[in-house]
Amino acid sequence: MQTVSTPTHCPYCALQCGMNLTPLPEGGVEVTERTDFPVNRGALCSKGRTAPALLAPGVRLTSPLVRSEGVLVPATWDEALGRIAGEISRTRAEHGPDALGVFGGGGLTNEKAYALGKFARVVLGTSQIDYNGRFCMSSAAAAGMRAFGLDRGLPFPLEDVPRTGCVILVGSNLAETMPPALRYLTELKENGGTLIVVDPRRTRTAEQADLHLAPRPGTDLALALGLLHLIVAEGRTDEAYIRERTSGWEDARAAAMAHWPEYVERITGVSVPQLREAVRLFCAPQAAMVLTARGPEQQSQGTDTVGAWINLCLATGRAGRPLSGYGCLTGQGNGQGGREHGQKADQLPGYRKLTDPAARRHVAEVWGVDPDALPGPGRSAYELLDALGTDIRALLLMGSNPVVSAPRAAHIEDRLRSVGFLAVCDVVLSETAQLADVVLPVTQWAEETGTTTSLEGRVLLRRRALPAPPGVRSDLEVLHELAARLGVEKGFPTDPEEVFEELRRASAGGPADYSGITYRRLAEENGLFWPCPAPADAQECEDASLDVLPDDPAYDEAAPVLHPGSPRLFLDRFATEDGRARFAAVSYRGVAEEPDDAYPVLLTTGRVVAQYQSGAQTRRVEELNAAAPGPYVEMHPRLAERLGASDGEAVAVVSRRGRAVAPVRISRAIRPDTVFMPFHWPGEGRANSLTNPALDPTSRMPEFKVCAVRLERVGGVPSQ
Numbered sequence: 001m002q003t004v005s006t007p008t009h010c011p012y013c014a015l016q017c018g019m020n021l022t023p024l025p026e027g028g029v030e031v032t033e034r035t036d037f038p039v040n041r042g043a044l045c046s047k048g049r050t051a052p053a054l055l056a057p058g059v060r061l062t063s064p065l066v067r068s069e070g071v072l073v074p075a076t077w078d079e080a081l082g083r084i085a086g087e088i089s090r091t092r093a094e095h096g097p098d099a100l101g102v103f104g105g106g107g108l109t110n111e112k113a114y115a116l117g118k119f120a121r122v123v124l125g126t127s128q129i130d131y132n133g134r135f136c137m138s139s140a141a142a143a144g145m146r147a148f149g150l151d152r153g154l155p156f157p158l159e160d161v162p163r164t165g166c167v168i169l170v171g172s173n174l175a176e177t178m179p180p181a182l183r184y185l186t187e188l189k190e191n192g193g194t195l196i197v198v199d200p201r202r203t204r205t206a207e208q209a210d211l212h213l214a215p216r217p218g219t220d221l222a223l224a225l226g227l228l229h230l231i232v233a234e235g236r237t238d239e240a241y242i243r244e245r246t247s248g249w250e251d252a253r254a255a256a257m258a259h260w261p262e263y264v265e266r267i268t269g270v271s272v273p274q275l276r277e278a279v280r281l282f283c284a285p286q287a288a289m290v291l292t293a294r295g296p297e298q299q300s301q302g303t304d305t306v307g308a309w310i311n312l313c314l315a316t317g318r319a320g321r322p323l324s325g326y327g328c329l330t331g332q333g334n335g336q337g338g339r340e341h342g343q344k345a346d347q348l349p350g351y352r353k354l355t356d357p358a359a360r361r362h363v364a365e366v367w368g369v370d371p372d373a374l375p376g377p378g379r380s381a382y383e384l385l386d387a388l389g390t391d392i393r394a395l396l397l398m399g400s401n402p403v404v405s406a407p408r409a410a411h412i413e414d415r416l417r418s419v420g421f422l423a424v425c426d427v428v429l430s431e432t433a434q435l436a437d438v439v440l441p442v443t444q445w446a447e448e449t450g451t452t453t454s455l456e457g458r459v460l461l462r463r464r465a466l467p468a469p470p471g472v473r474s475d476l477e478v479l480h481e482l483a484a485r486l487g488v489e490k491g492f493p494t495d496p497e498e499v500f501e502e503l504r505r506a507s508a509g510g511p512a513d514y515s516g517i518t519y520r521r522l523a524e525e526n527g528l529f530w531p532c533p534a535p536a537d538a539q540e541c542e543d544a545s546l547d548v549l550p551d552d553p554a555y556d557e558a559a560p561v562l563h564p565g566s567p568r569l570f571l572d573r574f575a576t577e578d579g580r581a582r583f584a585a586v587s588y589r590g591v592a593e594e595p596d597d598a599y600p601v602l603l604t605t606g607r608v609v610a611q612y613q614s615g616a617q618t619r620r621v622e623e624l625n626a627a628a629p630g631p632y633v634e635m636h637p638r639l640a641e642r643l644g645a646s647d648g649e650a651v652a653v654v655s656r657r658g659r660a661v662a663p664v665r666i667s668r669a670i671r672p673d674t675v676f677m678p679f680h681w682p683g684e685g686r687a688n689s690l691t692n693p694a695l696d697p698t699s700r701m702p703e704f705k706v707c708a709v710r711l712e713r714v715g716g717v718p719s720q
């Protein structure tokens with residue numbers, strides 16, 4: 001058999017590594033190296049390499065399931081879709097459109113995220129839609145918006161990282177969460193640059209650092225303010241830059257000056273000499289970057305915390321200049337695009353605001369509806385899940401597994417059980433799908449085409465490499481069918497390219513402008529960075545960008561009118577109204593739940609390399625389970641000794657919200673006042689049974705990264 005390999009991208013994280021998929025003669029598909037994609041240059045982590053394991057029929061869902069007499073039983077598509085449409089109509093008639101909830105995911109392609117947002121607003125007429133990206137990078141997005149007027153996680157490509165002078169990496173463990181990206185940090189050091197890692201744990205990433213700062217979890221805001229204090233005190237600010245390119249310095253400066261190094265040392269546990277050393281390393285070179293990930297962001301003051309880190313860049317003239325700037329390492333496969341096209345509670349496609357009358361008019365016109373018919377902003381993810389069974393009576397969930405991944409998960413599980421009707425689209429029977437009234441089995445990345453936008457802001461084409469098995473349908477087909485059954489026959493095409501063409505028009509003129517991007521260009525150009533507007537003349541755009549390929553003789557002629565995309569932002573001006581970046585005048589405040597006598601230890605949570613998120617996918621892959629078989633509680637030997645627990649022994653971790661049991665893993669890599677649990681597992685070792693849903697007031701991000709717990713010996717070995 002002639003095998004043709006298809007160049008595409010990984011289904012998992014936001015690095016969106018390039019890979020080739022080669023169908024095997026005996027069925028299935030093999031992942032092979034794809035070296036032409038510059039971001040990973042062929043390298044993959046164990047998750048990407050083993051992703052095809054989930055394509056096998058035994059592992060995934062291949063038939064719709066409908067709950068009958070309490071159990072999920074196989075059903076036809078007609079029955080399953082009919083049941084969902086019926087429940088939606090009934091709920092809406094009885095309780096109004098806002099009793100219908102929709103929950104999406106940052107793993108969905110741009111086309112799906114766009115169609116889901118449109119479905120909620122146009123077909124259901126509900127304001128109640130949000131998605132799991134709220135739990136991910138929302139604090140960085142809010143801070144980026146506030147400072148720069150635009151949120152594109154990285155405003156520069158990763159290839160700039162090794163060429164800067166110093167990187168402060170705050171709360172990212174990319175050696176485990178994006179292994180191929182570690183290369184950018186090792187190259188930075190080879191080039192003579194320095195790396196500072198801020199993490200309460202000495203992770204595999206922190207081991208690479210020239211300087212590792214290990215603050216107490218939840219104190220990054222104080223740390224960043226203390227560093228800014230020293231920058232000012234040591235006269236290391238860039239006054240000309242501050243004058244010409246920023247606003248709000250006086251207030252931010254005054255706030256930082258109240259954070260004396262000794263005070264910051266007391267809060268964070270990072271010594272004054274270490275603070276000084278960080279300032280010295282950061283300020284020495286011409287160019288420097290600050291990159292944040294979930295560590296500082298998943299806090300109830302995450303937006304202010306990121307704002308304080310951005311302040312460091314602004315005060316030293318390191319934003320909107322070559323090889324310098326602030327960036328957020330977005331997490332999910334389409335974590336960037338997923339936050340741009342309308343599955344977020346307050347948003348319309350193109351990163352437009354639902355409250356902006358001009359945005360409403362533009363999108364309503366593309367959708368062929370009355371702008372006044374579009375609902376307003378709805379609840380944030382946690383608040384939406386928390387309202388299930390009360391204000392929200394029916395939920396359509398696509399691309400998330402909140403039973404494992406939501407904060408205060410036992411409560412959310414209870415809400416999901418009490419909602420009148422739950423429909424879940426998934427590729428596997430996740431813990432959340434197990435609670436559903438109807439489960440729809442959908443196609444997977446290798447079986448469907450679509451675009452994602454990577455953490456760099458690079459829009460990429462994922463290509464279909466093999467047919468889907470009988471019995472499954474794509475998310476787009478599901479939305480098309482449901483819309484039709486609810487009386488909307490048009491506007492929900494099943495062909496992803498057709499959806500993308502509409503997305504182009506809907507995003508045109510918005511902050512995340514995709515109008516100059518086409519599938520054909522993406523196929524030829526290895527991705528395009530947004531904003532990538534179409535040329536002013538729409539006809540010219542159709543001619544140029546849709547039909548002319550680089551190998552066409554007409555291309556040279558057309559090329560000048562094709563926007564090249566925007567790998568680097570803000571070099572001339574920021575996206576704020578006056579073109580200036582805005583300092584955040586923020587002051588330290590503590591976490592929502594400080595330790596006390598009853599709950600004396602801090603819990604932080606995160607990831608391990610071999611499992612992905614709620615584990616719905618990766619816990620079904622043998623090789624990954626062998627590498628990371630279950631939850632654990634990482635603790636310092638001193639804490640273990642105090643508890644009297646030995647390595648491998650089961651302990652209970654108890655918070656005000658619940659209890660989890662998992663074996664101890666003793667490690668000197670963690671602070672003695674803190675324990676760490678990965679959150680990938682359900683059941684008794686579920687870390688989210690413990691976490692605190694205290695929300696950041698701006699981003700509505702829950703405080704996943706810190707809560708107060710106590711530890712109890714339970715004796716014996718845990719049962720998982």
Ligand SMILES: Nc1nc2c(c(=O)[nH]1)N[C@H]1C(S)=C(S)[C@@H](COP(=O)(O)OP(=O)(O)OC[C@H]3O[C@@H](n4cnc5c(=O)[nH]c(N)nc54)[C@H](O)[C@@H]3O)O[C@H]1N2
Nearest residue numbers: 171172173177217218293294295331332606607609612613
């Ligand atoms: N293997 C794997 N890779 C993934 C994922 C996965 O689930 N598994 N998920 C993807 C997604 S969606 C995301 S969002 C990214 C997340 O990528 P990362 O942000 O790198 O992952 P985390 O492990 O959640 O958190 C990073 C680090 O923050 C530290 N930390 C904890 N509390 C604090 C604090 O208060 N301050 C600071 N400064 N640091 C703190 C933790 O010790 C941890 O090492 O990974 C993506 N890649």
Ligand SMILES: Nc1nc2c(c(=O)[nH]1)N[C@H]1C(S)=C(S)[C@@H](COP(=O)(O)OP(=O)(O)OC[C@H]3O[C@@H](n4cnc5c(=O)[nH]c(N)nc54)[C@H](O)[C@@H]3O)O[C@H]1N2
Nearest residue numbers: 132135136399400401405425426430605613614616679704
């Ligand atoms: N304690 C703690 N909790 C956390 C975090 C933490 O650091 N600590 N991190 C948070 C973060 S950053 C994130 S991003 C969330 C993620 O947590 P979740 O939202 O639960 O993410 P996943 O496990 O990726 O869930 C995706 C689900 O969608 C399915 N799926 C995959 N692709 C598709 C598709 O194309 N269509 C459909 N319909 N389904 C699909 C998968 O099988 C899976 O069941 O967890 C958050 N929870």
Ligand code: SF4
Nearest residue numbers: 010012013017045048
């Ligand atoms: S680093 Fe992310 S994108 Fe790359 S192979 Fe691993 S999971 Fe996939």
Ligand SMILES: [Mo]
Nearest residue numbers: 135136331332
């Ligand atoms: Mo995430």
